Amino acid sequence: MIDIDRIYKALANPFxxxxxxxxxxxxxxxxxxxxxxxxxxxxxLIHAQSGLSQSTVSAHIATLVAARLLVATRAGQWTFLSRNEEVILAFATQMSDNLSAPRPRRASSK
Incomplete structure (x- = not known):
């Protein structure tokens, strides 16, 4: 299950x-x-790409992990971040379903 409100809040920030x-x-x-x-x-690497402070980048990453849009994987002393494609797809599908216009009903032919 996805927390759609948490995802919307996470995606509200352009960074x-x-x-x-x-x-x-x-x-x-x-x-x-x-x-x-x-x-x-x-x-x-995300920090180096961004030009922002390490603490700011860490806070943004923590928000994305909490929303389950990113997965943090530990390998020894290293942490690696990757997209959670399953959650992203579920969110996109739910958003599309919620925002799609309802299909017009056909008039009955009696």
Whole structure:
């Protein structure tokens, strides 16, 4: 189950939407260097890309994780962030269903 209100609040901030966009194709956005993006992206790369303070970036990431839009995975001493595609898809589907215009009813032919 998704918390749609928490997701709307998380997506209200343009920087959080940027993070989600960056993580969609991390190899195109971040310098790859010695990182393998199969586990996700380390938060320090998001920080470096943003130009914002580390504490600000951490707060935005925490909001996205709390909304379940991001997944934080630990591997030893490292944390990697990736998009939670299942929750994103469920949210997009629910939003589309809620905002779609109702289909007109057919007149009965009696």
């Amino acid at each position: 959080r939407r940027d993070i989600l966009e960056w993580l969609k194709t991390p190899a195109k956005v971040f310098e790859q260097g010695h990182f393998d993006f199969s586990h996700g992206v380390p938060p320090n």
